[in-house]
Amino acid sequence: MGIMGTFLLLATEAMAEGAAEGGFGLNLDILETNVINLAILIGILFYFGRKVLSNILNERQANIATAIQEAEERLKEAQTAFSQAQAQVIQAEAEAQKILKAAEENAQAVTAATLAQAAQDVERLKQTAASDLNTERERALAELRQRVAALALQKVESQLRSGIADDVQQAIIDRSIAQVGGS
Incomplete structure (x- = not known):
């Protein structure tokens, strides 16, 4: 007897004991256990279920392939959009650099123009101050001359009132004659 025979013998004894005791046992009677019915049912399920199962699996495979293609297309679109966005960022950075450079040049030009205008204003103020100073000096000199x-x-009136000394009168007359004679 081989291993199988030993196994069947043990199973039969265990069933007999199990049935006698009301416990668990193995029923090896093919007709009583419906093994044939189960084999037919499994065969039918395998034969017809294989087509249904293969259809379901093929459909599932097609759905997965479609989903993968759509995901790849979305990935390509996303990569294209990303590269376009990168190009736009580079272009925006270049434009920002141009604007910054133009702003710096404009600021330098405005600074130079402001400094030139300030220098002109300072020069004009110096000229005005010098002119005012000259005018004030001339006015002060004119006022001083008048005084x-x-x-x-x-003094002359007071001397004339007090009288001129003879020698001073003679000197004035001599000077006047010299000036008239000299001209």
Whole structure:
């Protein structure tokens, strides 16, 4: 007896004991256990179920392939959009650099123009101050001359009132004659 025979013998004894005790056992009677019915049912399921199962699996495979293609297309679109966005970022950075450079040049030009205008304003203020100073100096000198002339006239009047000494009169007359004779 081989291993199978030993196994069947043990199973039969265990069933007999199990049936006698009301416990668990193995029923090896093919007709009673419906093994034939189960084999036919499994065969029918395998024969017809294989077509249904293969159809389901083929459909599932097609759905997965379609989903993969769509995902790849979305990936390509995303990569294209990403590369376009990168190009736009590079272009925007270049434009920002141009704007920054133009702003710096404009700021330098405005600074130079402001400094030139300030220099002109300072020069004009210097000229105005010098002109005002000259005008004020001339006015002060004119006023001083007037005062000196007024004081000289007062002195002459006071001397004339007090009388001129003879020697001073003679000197004035001689000087006047010399000036008239010299001209």
